[in-house]
Amino acid sequence: MGFVLKVMGFLGWALLSLIAIVPVVAARHRPWSHSKKVNISEEDLVTELAGQPKVEFSHYAGYVTVNEKHGRALFYWFYEASSHPEEKPLVLWLNGGPGCSSVGYGATQEIGPFTVDTDGSGLKLNPYSWNREANMLFLESPAGVGFSYSNTTTDYDTLGDSVTAKDTYIFLHKWFNKFPTYRHRSFYIAGESYAGKYVPELAELIYDMNKHPSLHINLKGFLLGNPETSxxxxxxxxxxxxxxxxxxxxxxxxxxxxxxxxxxxxxxxxxxxxxxxxxxxxxxxxxxxxxxxxxxxxxxxxxxxxxxxxxxxxxxxxxxxxxxxxxxxxDDYAKTFYNRPDVQKALHVSDDLHLKNWSICNYKIFREWSESRPSIVPIYKKLIAAGLRIWVYSGDTDGRVPVLSTRYSLGALELPITRAWRPWYHQKQVGGWFQEYEGLTFATFRGAGHAVPTFKPSESLALFASFLAGESMPSER
Structure with missing residues (x-):
């Protein structure tokens, strides 16, 4: 309870009053139409993105200010599901580092609907985009990553796990005010690498704060790839x-x-x-x-x-x-693309940012990261007991957070096994192996590196669909 009270103090009366005065609109079915949107933040609609292929879904990009006094704002890119967005869950994706861009990696190298072309001149369609299964929200976090920024430079001196979780939590509530039809939608968090810490920490904060009805977020679980854990x-x-x-x-x-x-x-x-x-x-x-x-x-x-x-x-x-x-x-193609003035204009990037300033990772943030929990295992135990759906996957050719690291970390949970180690299949081939525990599923990807969806796009989409459905990976050819 002490932790919750501290967080409540951090959020302050401003956020609580903001949430209280903005009408809460439940998720609803709405007709799919490009000419008329319902309860959507039109000012953030992306309409003239350079080299974008024609698509049948809408996407939005822009800022949410998480600290008015300091002028601290986080940049997001949101893609509605490619079909029936009103029926599908909302998934927040976070990359790690700490200091690396979820837009540069997740959105346009891994699981978003577009990938950057080889000369940075435009975009190509990703046929295995995760927005086939969910509404996908990508966030550049914390401030100083990608297009996210603060007008108070001292903010960059205190970045760490707790600040990142709190700012992301505030972001979510304010984002729901921009997009109120998603406020009560089933919500999941996903990420990879150092997001192995970001995601459980954010999930824990949401779980604790959900004890206050006015702050409720419909969190169902989280999904992590090659995650730093312990x-x-x-x-x-x-x-x-x-x-x-x-x-x-x-x-x-x-x-x-x-x-x-x-x-x-x-x-x-x-x-x-x-x-x-x-x-x-x-x-x-x-x-x-x-x-x-x-x-x-x-x-x-x-x-x-x-x-x-x-x-x-x-x-x-x-x-x-x-x-x-x-x-x-x-990485080089992304740097070229996101530093183009016409691209930044289309994505509503702040005029206060200097052009040619976007980088896929901010290594100053990485080197000066002020706080990192040594182990997330206690959070796993807490959220497993709370009944959240938790899946972890691992590309087995990654040396940075290798499959052995994940197996050692998950072993510390000492969870009872409910379904023994066995292969899972995709298109009649072994995609990897998986094991199910009480409260957690662990899967490997055969022949995939650190950023699994980049190496195994079709297989990773299949795992994502199984995760959202709460179904086991296919164990027969």
Missing amino acids: DADDWRGMVDYAWSHAVISDETHKIIKESCNFDKGDPWSNDSCSQAVDELLNQYKEIDIYSLYTSVCTNSTSSNDGSMQVMYNSKSKMMPRIMGGYDPCL
Whole structure:
């Protein structure tokens, strides 16, 4: 209860009064029409996005101010479901970092209806977009990520897990005021990587605040891919995975096992451990830590979402990846596209932001992150007991948050198994393996890297549909 009261103080009377005076409109069936929208924020409607293919659904982009005094505003991009949006749930997607863009990654590399073309000139349709199954809301969070900003620069000095969860919570309530037909819609949260902390923390905050009827959000559950969960188990899994996949030597693995105490949270606490861990990270600079068996982008100076800034300065032409047709230079295309003035205008980006300023990750935020929970396992236990639907999936060729890290972390929950380990199938092929526990489902994706939907788009859409329906993954060909 103390936690709830602290959060209530943070939200302040302004949010509560705002929610109280704005009429709450329940989700309703409405005729599908492009000429007339019902209870929708028309000023954020996207109508002239450069290179956009023609679609039969509407999408919206813009800002929600989460702190009026500081001028702190979060940027979102919302896609209605491609069919029958009035009947489908609302899903919030968050990428991690911390400091990386859900618009640049989730919306236009992974699960959104558009992907950025190879020269940044336009967009291509994604036939496996998750808005086939749900209304999808992508948020750049916290302030300082992507197009989100604050007019108070000191806000950037205190960013951490708690601030991010609280700002996202305020965002949701204010967003529902823009889009009131979604206020009572079934609501889920999804994300990957460091969102393994963002998502459960936000879910816990919503669950606690739902004790106040005026603040109720119809949260049903959450879905996480290759999530950071428990720092100690994440480190152990990363080390064991690197050794078992021949990235490090037996000797390096042995030194780490004997000299590192990851439970203390600092792998550089002694020289032997520090040198061995540095050796592991140095080996990963030679390949893509997020996808062990695919090529790196050889003409890029950008890095991916995560803990290491690996620079590729070669002038040779890009080598396309083999798995899933994935292009390792997607980050560069996104940077070109989102820094175009006409694109920023179409997305209603603030005039206060300088052009050519969008980046897919803000590494200053990453380096100076002020607060991170060492383990989310207690939140899992709390929300499993509350009856939320919780699914976790893992691409099995990711070295950054490998499948072993997730298995170690979930093992700490000590949940009874209700359905034993077995393969799941997609289009008569093994998509991966899964196991069901009391209150949680865990699934792997065979041959997928860190950002699973980029490598296995059709399979990930199938998993998403099963998650929303509350159905087991297909276990027969």
